[in-house]
Amino acid sequence: MKKGVMRPGHIQLRVLDMKEALEHYRDLLGLIEVETDSQGRVYLKGWTEVDKFSVVLREADEPGMDFVAYKVLNNQVLEQLEQELKEYGCQVEEIPAGELNGCGRRVRFDSPTGHMFEIFAEKEQTGKWGVKNVNPEAWPRDLKGMKATRFDHCLLYGPNIEGTVKMFQEVLGFDIAEQVIDDEGKRPALFLTVGMKAHDVAFIECPEPGKLHHASFFLDTWEDVLRAADLISMEDVSLDIGPTRHGLTHGKTIYFFDPSGNRSEVFCGGDYHYPDHEPVTWTADELGKAIFYHDRALNDRFLTVLT
């Protein structure tokens, strides 16, 4: 059931070296650099995103994800969900408006998988970058690198994904779009959506809490994914796997790493989901094909290389 959560809003990533990180996120992925705040965090966004920013980079001595946030319809929904999160038993922390420049009050909460999540209702809307909102041209000319259009989703690893997913379903109104089921009925992978997209966040079971598998950015076409692969070779960037297709969601994809070891994905295509759809199921004995549709085998890195 819809609870007023609209979409992914922002992800804050820790990087070992800001200069190198910007060469990755700005120059290679092609995100737009928005600004640097008084703590030295750098804000970026994909050019099609209407809100001011969607990626925040923070320099730290341990890479990974600080938190990922979802935008809700309005302040009334924010208050309602804050109350429900507390009643559900989450540790809830209020982050005042302006702690991230241009972002309203945020409600931060923990989860069984050890990740920190946030919801917020207001963020400055600076509009799509480089095109107007009236009679807009098709795309801006000055994009760099892969020309990533938006921050799309992240895949998170941790223990008890059933617990985190239950909270996302019951409190936040996410649906399970796709799932992997093993022969004991356990679900090692769950893909959630809050709109029509194949996924807005995904979880894979793993004993270590709070891990990031990848942050993903959307491209329009398969040609764009191949071009991204060319850039990865030209720049001698650390490649994980691809270009290939996922079985889960059927997205066409390539995985690679930022200079601090956080995995990035750019992808195009993929399935869609409506609230009346049953989850799509992959059986665990076909996990290789579910993850990498062409190779039909997992590479070791998929399950072990995390930040």
Next chain:
Amino acid sequence: MNTQTTAVDIRVHRVQVVNRNEEYQCREDKTLLVGMERSGAHAIDIGCRGGGCGICKIRVLKGEYERKRMSRAHISEAEENSGYALACRIFPRSEMVIESDHYDPATIQTK
């Protein structure tokens, strides 16, 4: 005519990986991990190549190297001082003797 720059004066060092009975040559401008990959040796496990995941954790037994920042979740200060490192973050400055396969997910320090 175009100006050509060639990689001159890049020194190459021998790296011995004792636990796997392997050795390879590594250029000074490549990390121990990337040098290994390029040589075709299978002496250190490959992960993110960025100092984040810990898969390539090694112990340096002998040799000089330069280091870039690496994840504190995988190399504590004490470990750093006793020669532990992530192979994807160090550059050889002399012949080196190392031990690979020090990654242990159970010892990760999470915040």
